[in-house]
Amino acid sequence: MTDxxxxxxxxxxxxxxxxxxxxxxxxxxxxxxxxxxxxxxxxELEWSKPWEKVLDDSxxxxxxxxxxxxxxxxxxAVDRHLTTARRNKLALIWVGEDTSKVRTFSYFSLxxxxxxxxxxxxxxxxEKGDVVTIYLPRIPEIYFAMLACAKIGAIHxxxxxxxxxxxxxxxxxxxxxKLVITVDGSWINGSVFPMKQIVDDAVKFSPSVENxxxxxxxxxxxTMDPTRDHWYHELARLPIAQGHCETxxxxxxxxxxxxxxxxxxGKPKAAVHTHGGxxxxxxSTMKNCLDIHEADRWWCxxxxxxxxxxxxxxxxxxxxGATAFMAEGSPVYPYPDVWWQLVERYGINGMFTAxxxxxxxxxxxxxxxxxxxxxxxxxxxxxxxxxxPEAWRWFHDVVGxxxxxxxxxxxxxxxxxxxxxxxxxxxxxxxxxxxxxxxQAVAVLDEEGHEVPPGxxxxxxxxxxxxxMLRTLFKEPERYxxxxxxxxxxxxxxxxxxxxxxxxxxxxxxxxxxVIKVSGxxxxxxxxxxxxxxxxxxxxxAAIGLPHEVKGNAIHVVAVLANGYEGSRELVGDIRSHxxxxxxxxAKPEAVEFVDKLPKTxxxxxxxxxxxxxxLGQDEGDLSTLEND
Ligand code: PRX
Numbered sequence: 242m243t244d245x246x247x248x249x250x251x252x253x254x255x256x257x258x259x260x261x262x263x264x265x266x267x268x269x270x271x272x273x274x275x276x277x278x279x280x281x282x283x284x285e286l287e288w289s290k291p292w293e294k295v296l297d298d299s300x301x302x303x304x305x306x307x308x309x310x311x312x313x314x315x316x317x318a319v320d321r322h323l324t325t326a327r328r329n330k331l332a333l334i335w336v337g338e339d340t341s342k343v344r345t346f347s348y349f350s351l352x353x354x355x356x357x358x359x360x361x362x363x364x365x366x367x368e369k370g371d372v373v374t375i376y377l378p379r380i381p382e383i384y385f386a387m388l389a390c391a392k393i394g395a396i397h398x399x400x401x402x403x404x405x406x407x408x409x410x411x412x413x414x415x416x417x418x419k420l421v422i423t424v425d426g427s428w429i430n431g432s433v434f435p436m437k438q439i440v441d442d443a444v445k446f447s448p449s450v451e452n453x454x455x456x457x458x459x460x461x462x463x464t465m466d467p468t469r470d471h472w473y474h475e476l477a478r479l480p481i482a483q484g485h486c487e488t489x490x491x492x493x494x495x496x497x498x499x500x501x502x503x504x505x506x507g508k509p510k511a512a513v514h515t516h517g518g519x520x521x522x523x524x525s526t527m528k529n530c531l532d533i534h535e536a537d538r539w540w541c542x543x544x545x546x547x548x549x550x551x552x553x554x555x556x557x558x559x560x561x562g563a564t565a566f567m568a569e570g571s572p573v574y575p576y577p578d579v580w581w582q583l584v585e586r587y588g589i590n591g592m593f594t595a596x597x598x599x600x601x602x603x604x605x606x607x608x609x610x611x612x613x614x615x616x617x618x619x620x621x622x623x624x625x626x627x628x629x630p631e632a633w634r635w636f637h638d639v640v641g642x643x644x645x646x647x648x649x650x651x652x653x654x655x656x657x658x659x660x661x662x663x664x665x666x667x668x669x670x671x672x673x674x675x676x677x678x679x680x681q682a683v684a685v686l687d688e689e690g691h692e693v694p695p696g697x698x699x700x701x702x703x704x705x706x707x708x709x710m711l712r713t714l715f716k717e718p719e720r721y722x723x724x725x726x727x728x729x730x731x732x733x734x735x736x737x738x739x740x741x742x743x744x745x746x747x748x749x750x751x752x753x754x755x756v757i758k759v760s761g762x763x764x765x766x767x768x769x770x771x772x773x774x775x776x777x778x779x780x781x782x783a784a785i786g787l788p789h790e791v792k793g794n795a796i797h798v799v800a801v802l803a804n805g806y807e808g809s810r811e812l813v814g815d816i817r818s819h820x821x822x823x824x825x826x827x828a829k830p831e832a833v834e835f836v837d838k839l840p841k842t843x844x845x846x847x848x849x850x851x852x853x854x855x856x857l858g859q860d861e862g863d864l865s866t867l868e869n870d
Contacts, residue, residue, distance in 0.1 A: 248668040249637075255619060255646040256666050261529050264664040271679035275705050278680045279306075282525040283517075283708075286560070287321050288312045289490045292517075296706060302726040302733075303713060304706040306518035307493040314497055314520045315392045315488045318559035319355060322348040331564045334538070334587060335381045338428040338570035340579065344381055348562075351384070356486040357477055358382075358389035364481040365452050367420055369394030369489060372499065374418040376409060376440060378402045378427035379569045382456045382473070383545050386422045387498075387555055391516070394489040397498045398511070401546025402427055402434075404825045406442035408768075412501050412509065416715065417449040422473075426459035430574040437463040444469075493517025499715045500548055502654040503765030504724065505755045511715035512548075512655045518708030522658040523557040530678060531591060531648065532620050532665045533561045540566040540584075541593035541622075547762070548654040549624055552709075553593055557658075572598050577605040581613040581640075592640075593622035595761035596632055600791045603635045610639050620665065622648045625761030626793040627749050633671035649674045651749055653735065654763070655725065657709030661747045673746040681705055685741055690729045693740075698750060701739040702732035755849070757786035757794050762827045764796070766849065772824040773798050773833075776816050778806040783839055783847045784830070787856055795831035799852050801839060808835035842866045 251259075261267050271278035280295045293309035322328060332351040335344045346354065367373060373390050375397055377383040383399070390397040398416045400409050413421065423440045426433040437455055441464060444450045455463065456473045465472070476482055497519060499511040527533045531553070539558045543549035558565040566587055572580050572594075580602070584592065602609070621641050628636075628649045637647045650662035651674035661683065663675030677683050684692050685699040693699040710733070714721040728734045738750040752758065755766040769784040782800035789795035798816070802808060813833045821829040840851040843866060854861045 248670060250668050251646045251666055252644050254644060258532075258534070258619070259646075259666045260532050260534070261664055262666055264666045267529065267664075267679050268676065272682065275680040279521060279525075279708050283307060283521045286312070286317045286520060286524060288493075289316070292493065298706065301706075302722060303718075304710060305494050305712075306515075306708045307521070310493040310517055311490045312493055312517055312520070313391065313394075313488045313491055314516045314556060314560070315355070315388055316490075317520050317524070318556055319348060319352050319388060320488055322562050323352055327562045330562070332559060333381060333384060333565050333567065335567045336569065336583060336587075338431075338574065340570070340583065346381065354381070354385045355388040355392060356484070357482050358385040359392045359486040360482050360484065361454070361473075361476045362389055362395065362420070363393055363486070364479075365420060365454075367393065367395050369491070370396065370496075371420075372396045372398050372416040372418045374409075374413050374416065374421045375399045376402060376421060376423045376436060377456065378424060378436070378458070379544060379567055380424070380456070380458055381567070382422075382424075384555055384567075387545065387551070391497055392486065392488050394491050394495065396496045399498070399500065399546050399551060401544060401825070402436060403546075403827055405823055406439045407823050408825060409439060409443040410446055413443060413447045413450060415501075415509075416499060416511065418447075419449055420452045420454065421450055422454045422456070424456045424458040425463045426461040428459060428569060430571060433459045433461050435461065435463075437461075441466075491516055494712070496712075498551065500551060500654055502548075503756055503763050503768060505765065505767065507765065507767035507771045509765070509768070510717060510720060510724075512657075512711035513713050513715050514657050514709065515712055518710070519657050520556070520560055522707060522709030523552055524560045526659050526662075526678060527553070527557040527561045530650065530659060530662045530664055531557075531593070531622060532646070533558065533563050533591065535562065537590040538564045538566055538588055538617075539591045539593075540568070540589045542568070542572070542580075542598065543593070543595070543625075547625075548652075548657065549593070549595075552658050572602055573605075576609070577602060578609040578613060581610050581615055584615050584618060585613040588617040590617055591620040591622065592618060593624070595625045596623055596628045597626065597760035597792055599623060599628070599632045599636050603632060603639075604791070607639045615640060615642065616644075618645050620648060621645045622650065624650045624652065624659070626758045627674075627751070628672070630671040637671075647671075651675075651747065655711040656703070656707070657711065660703060660707070670742075670744075670746050673742070673748050675747065676745050677747070681707055683741065683747060684732065685739055686729060686732070695741055695743045698738055698740045700728075700753060701735045701737045701747070701749070702729055703735065704732060706733075757784070757796060759786070759794050759796060759827065760792045764828050768824055769796055769798065769820060769828050769830065772820045772828070773800060773816060773830075775823060776819045778802055778812055779816065780804075781839060783849050783852055785849050785853045785856065787831075787853065789831065796828065797856060798830040798833045799836055799839065800833060801837065802835055841868045843868050
C-alpha cells in the first residue's frame, strides 16, 4: 500500500544548490502563460534566425513550435561550446564493459569526431532529410553518429542494439534508410553479441540500403560485403573524412530523428521529433527538473535506442554543456557493485536510471553500495515505469545516503522529454511521479471525457501542447490523429491510467492499451504474438503482462497449439527462445501456457483482459461479449 500523504522534504544541501529554489513560483508563472515560459527558455539557446511565432496551433493537432526559426541541435549541443571555456572541458567520459577501457573527449575533440563522421556520411551521399539507421551499442560512436546525422540535416533512426534481424529489418524498410551504422559486435556480460551478423541478415531483404558502416568494437571476425560494407576506421583515414564540416542550419520544424516504438498493432510506429522545440524542452528540463550544474558529471544509464537515452544520454547534457558519462556494461557484470565503483571513480553527480535496475541492485543488498564512496551524488533520477515506494526509499536512503534528491519523472517516446516530475526542491511522495512540469497541465478523465475527482483512477491526458511533442507518426499522419487526439479532442491521450491526489501529485497506474512495460522496455503484445505465432507449433496465441517483483511486468503467453503438437516443457523452452531470437531477448516470455481455446469476442478479438484476470485469480468482469461455443 502507498501512503499518498507521506511528504519527504528534500535535504537542505539539495535545496541550497537547486537551480530552481522557488518551485511553486516557477510552476505558477509557467502555468499562467506556458507559451511565454517556453519562449523564455528558448532564448537561452542559439538560433541563426529568430522565430516568428512560438506556437502555431492553427493546424492542431499538428502543432508547430518556433515557426520561421532556423537552428540545429548540434549548434547548441556542440558548436556553441567551442567558443567558450567549455571547449577544453570533458564532454564525454566513456568506460567499457571491461572498465579498464576508458575513452574521453573534450568538447573540442567531440566536435572533431562528429565532423569526421559527418564528412563520411556526406561522402556516401547522405543528404538533408535522408534517414540513417543507427544500430550501435553504448560506445562513443553512437554520440558521433547521432550528432553527425543531425549536423548535416539527416534524420537518425536509432534501433535498440538488442533487437533481432527481423525487428531491425522492419525498421530499416519502413524508414527506407540508405545507410546503416553498426559494429562488429557488442559486449554483453563478457560475451560477444554478433551485431554485424544481425545487420547482414536484416539488410539481405532491405532494398533501400546502399552502404553499411562498421565500427570495430569487439574485434570479432565478420563478413564484409565489398560492395556495401566499410570499416569506419578505414574510412576515417581517407581525405574525404578530413576537415571542417559546417553545421547545416535547418528549419526549427525539420525532423531531427524518428524513433520506433510499440503500440497496439504489430507494426511499430515511429514518432517524429524536430530540431527546434525538442532542444528547448531538453534544455529546460535538464536545468529546472534535473538540476544540472556547470561542473556536473551526468550519467544516464539508458540506451540511446530508447527515448530516455536519446534525450538524456545524448542531447540534454551536451546542450547544457555538462560532462556526460557513458558505461557500456550492465549493472551486475562482473559484480553488482560495478555502478557504484564507477560513481566513486568518476565522481558522478547526477545519475538517471530505471526502476528495474534499482530493484535488481537492491536485491543484492546494501553492502555492495555502501563499501563505495558515493558522496559525489546529488541527484538521483528514475523513469520508464513506476518507482515503487520500497525501491524509492532504497535509492534515497542507501544510494543517496539521504543527501540526494530522488526525482521520478513520467513521459513517453512520443512526448520526447519529461512531462510530470518532482522538481528537486519539491517535497516528494515516494511512488508518485510528481507534478506536471513547468508549462504543462494534466487531467484524469473518465470514459466519457469528464474530469474525475482527486484520488480517482482514469485516463491520463496532457492538456497543453509542448515543444518536444511528436509532430506526427512517420508516414502515418492519420494514425497520429487517431491514436493520440481522437478519443478526447483537444487533449493528448497518453495511453496510461493514473490518478491525481488532493495535493496535485500524479500517481501512474499503468498502460490502458496493448503495451507492456517489461523492465522499463516498451513492448507491444502484438509484436510478441507475431513472434510466437511464427513458431510452427503454435496455431494462435495471446500475450499479456503480469506483475513481476523486479521487472515491473513480465510477459506471459497463452497459446493454442497447431494440430499434431503436444505441450511439453521442451516446447515451452523452444517458444521462449524463438521469441528471443525473432524479436529480442528483452521480449522473451516469462511463461508459456497451452490452452484449447482463447477467450474471444464475437467479432474474433482476443480478450486479453479475461486472460489477465484468470491468471491473477480475479473476477473476469463483464463477459457478455464473449464468443459462445
Ligand atoms: O506507461 C508509462 C511508462 O512508460 C510509458 C512510455 O514508455 P516509453 O515510450 O518507452 O518512454 C519512456 C520514457 C521515460 C508510459 O506511457 N512510464 C514512463 N515513465 C514512468 C512510467 N510509468 C510510471 N512512472 C514513470 N515515471
